[in-house]
Amino acid sequence: MAQEFHALNERAQLLLKTLVERYIADGQPVGSRALSKYSGLDLSPASIRNVMADLEDMGFIASPHTSAGRIPTSRGYRFFVDTLLTVKPLDRIEINQLEGQLQVNNTQKLVASASHLLSDLTRFAGVVVTPRRSGGFRHIEFLRLTEKRILLILVTAEGDVQNRIIQTDKIYSPSELVEAANILNQNYAGCSFDEIRRRVHAELKQVQEHMSQLMAAALAAGDQAVSESAEDVVISGEINLLGIDDLSSNMTKLRDLFNLFEHRSTLLQLLDHSSRAQGVQIFIGGEAGLTPLDECSVVTAPYEVDGKIVGTVGVIGPTRMAYERVIPIVDITAKLLSSALTQR
Amino acid sequence: MAQEFHALNERAQLLLKTLVERYIADGQPVGSRALSKYSGLDLSPASIRNVMADLEDMGFIASPHTSAGRIPTSRGYRFFVDTLLTVKPLDRIEINQLEGQLQVNNTQKLVASASHLLSDLTRFAGVVVTPRRSGGFRHIEFLRLTEKRILLILVTAEGDVQNRIIQTDKIYSPSELVEAANILNQNYAGCSFDEIRRRVHAELKQVQEHMSQLMAAALAAGDQAVSESAEDVVISGEINLLGIDDLSSNMTKLRDLFNLFEHRSTLLQLLDHSSRAQGVQIFIGGEAGLTPLDECSVVTAPYEVDGKIVGTVGVIGPTRMAYERVIPIVDITAKLLSSALTQR
DNA sequence: ATTGGCGCTCACGCCCAAGGAGTGCTGGGC
DNA sequence: GCCCAGCACTCCTTGGGCGTGAGCGCCAAT
Incomplete structure (x- = not known):
């Protein structure tokens, strides 16, 4: 029993691997007979049972009841994805196809189609955290709708x-609006709104009183517009999860899950976690600390603009998912999104 | 058997009414005993059974199996909502509360919050068809992002x-962009893009060749922008339908239903139907011709801007819904949305 | 026309038995 | 010491059978 000391010997690993693979493939608990057939090892079911008992002791697998086969625990999945999994990267042709799907000409749509892409490819739910804005603007414009209603148009540094x-309380003439916009555009484009606020206060004492009021309103609105749409989560293909019998067996669980999807902020917190690390990250089952995700896994990858991480893409599906397929899909999508956003 | 000739005598109507009400209230098939208790008529179950048999012959009610009570058929619901239903309009206080929820400052958000309002109040799915655009523009602006990438900003006649x-193929200087925008704004604001296209072609032969190319691009983009986002359906609260046991019993049906929600165009067609009539309209069960809606009802009402119908709001829920509550909610929401959109 | 009574039909819940899958353990062979 | 055939055991699943209760249709009496 020397090898029970945490480490799994080669045989145990191989068996665990094929067990997880079998289970992912057909969703049934895997018994010793099946393992002996598919492992490639020439071992009888009886011997395999010994190993399985060890694996169970170590918490990698469990049996739903006495006389069923075994299924992987969270820990089992974790070990599987960390050290057993062999991902096959997508080939060039597929990548090119995907690239074609992401040719869209504005940030919101780009993000939306990335999310769709993820859900279409994986048949699970796709999520994308919208890019963080830097908080500056590139261009501002005031447009008079009625006497006291002014439309503020703001092009962010990111180009959307x-x-x-x-x-407004007062009535501004069109030329005043143009002038105000000019002042802002010429002097402050690229600055953050905080900075602008300070500088306007300091430098523009001479500007007519009511003009600076307009600007204050503009700054407040800009601030709010930026912070409001600061980071949001775009989800698509939730419907796919209705088809997954792992999840849709428990109606209550399913409802909890969908409720989570409406709670953007919670989700955001989880996903933002991933944007601190490089590369694909995986949360298995309750690892994220969210009960509704008990039987789900979340596969995420950060994406960047100009080399800086600005958001996260990901897939939410059942714990029992084909990781070797999902992982490269998420990876590639993040990369494609990065490059689509950078080239503008 | 004289009254079997289509017309329902008063007693039959009253019994049908209470039957539908009972069934809506607790979802169980209603038997003769229950009806005799709750109808107010002083009749024995046996007599009531006779009437129920008539109602069944005429197709207003049906029994799921021999020894269950009766439940309303689509036809029964139809008769119920058409002639039996007594709706109680919301009182002023509630209306004012709702009005508060719709104070938003841009069309998309307004539409979104109307949809949320509907789903929150009814606990079903809320739908809103975004306002038809007239196809003209109020203001156009070109903004240079990089040499050959120009951001077109278009304020529609509706103010969004x-x-x-x-x-672009060619490189335009900032001043050229300004000039092009000016030409469009000064001469063509308010016209439809089709019209502009014709007039630009006729009147502006003298404009430099490459300038008119820019305009063509702008018009094409404008056209597309307008037509693309022409009419869309905003749905919220689909999740609520997961909780409805009438619907979530059949997993397959439920999936079909959610698939329908992704098929915006089909839904649009159905909802647009309603914008041809005044006031609240109701589609019960399969009446709409869509199989996924078999066990659903759709309650809709058109809303208007400046007296012209431009879209539809509605609720999608189970056939077994509290119509007397849903109908006034949809009605009011349509009116509130109308006035919120008109006052701008 | 209304009603009490009667027999009938089903759905539902329960129990029980048979079948099957898979396990753990043991004892013998290499 | 590892491997494995065999065996007893557990427990889920399936399906049939039975009692119960709800509700109906019909009928004869009022």
Whole structure:
């Protein structure tokens, strides 16, 4: 019993690997007979049972009841993805196809289609955290709708457009609006709103009083527009999860899961976690600390703009998922999204 | 048997009414004993059974199996909502509360919150068809991102903002961009893109060749932006339907239903139907011709801007819903949305 | 026309038995 | 010391049988 000291000998690893693979493939608890057939090792079921008992003791597998086969525990999956899994990267042709799907000309749509891409390819739920904004702007424009309603159009540093209606006390003439916009555009483009606020205060005492009021409103609106849409989670293909019998057996669990999807902030927290590390990360079962995700895994990867991580893409599916397929898909999607966003 | 001639005598109507109400209230097939208790008529179960048999012959009710009570058929519901139902309008206080929820400052968000409102209040799925755009624009702006990438910002006649990146062959200077925008804004604001296209072609032969190319691109993009986001369906609270046991018993049906939700165009067609009539409309069960909606009802009402119908709000829920509550909610939401959109 | 009574039909819940899958253990062979 | 055939055991699953209760249709009496 020397090898029970944490480490798994080669045979145990191989058996664990094929067990997980079998289970992922057909969702049934795997018995000793099946393992003896598929492991490639020329061992009788009886011998295999011994190893399985060890694996169970160590918490890698468990049996739903006495006379069923074994299924992987979270720990089993964890070991599997960490050291047993062999991922086959996608080939060039597939990548090119994917690249074609991401040719879209504005950030929101790009993010949305990345999310769709993930859900379509994996048949699970795709998630994308929208890119963090730097908080500056590239261009500002005021447009008069009615006397006291002014449309603020704001092009962010990232090149997408925010808009917002400002209610004013005073009436501004079109030329005043143009002038205000010019001042902001010429002097402060690229700065953060905080910075602008300070500098406007300091430098522009001479500007007419009511003009600077307009600017204050603009800054507040800009601030809000930026912070409001700061980081959001775009989910698609939740419906796919309805088809997964692992999840849709427990109606209550399923509802909890979908409730989680509506709670963007919780999800955001989880996903943001991933944007601190490089490369693909995997949360298995309850590892994330969220009960509704008990029987789910989350596969994530950060994406970047100009070499800086700005968001996360990911897939949420059942713990019993084909990791060797999902992982490269998430990986590639993150990379494609990075390059699609960078080249603008 | 004279009254079997289509018409329902008063007693039959009253019994049908209480039967439907009972069934809506607790979801169990209603038997003759229950009806005799709750109808208010002083009749024995046996007499009531006779009437029920008539109602069944006429197709208003049916029994799931021999020894269960009766449940309303689609036809029964139809008769119920058409002539038996007594809706109680919401009181002022509630309306004011709702009005508070719809104070948002841009069309997309307004539509989204209307949809949320519907789903929150009814605990079913809320749908809103986004307002039809007239196809003109109020203001156009070109903004240079890189040499050959130009950001087109388009304020529609309705006052919301579209944006889109144009890839150009040639390089335009900032002043050229300003000039092009000016031409469009000064001469063509308010016209449809089709009209502009014709007039630009006719009137602007003298404009430099490469300038008019830019405009063509702008028009094409504008056209596309308008037509693309022309009409869309915003759905919220689909998750609520997971909790409805009428629907979530059949996993397959449920999946079909959610698939329908992803098929915006089909849904759009159904909802657009409603925007041809005034006031609240109801589709019960398969009446809409869509199989996934077999056990659903759709309650819709058109909303307007400046007196013209531009879209539809609605609720999708199980056939067995509290119509007397849902109908006024949909009605009011349509009216609130109308006024919120008109006052801008 | 209304009603009490009667027999009938099903769905539902329960129990029980048979069948099957898979385990753990043991004892013998290499 | 490792491997493995055999065996007893456990426990899920399936299906049949039975009692119960709800509700109906019909009928004869009022």
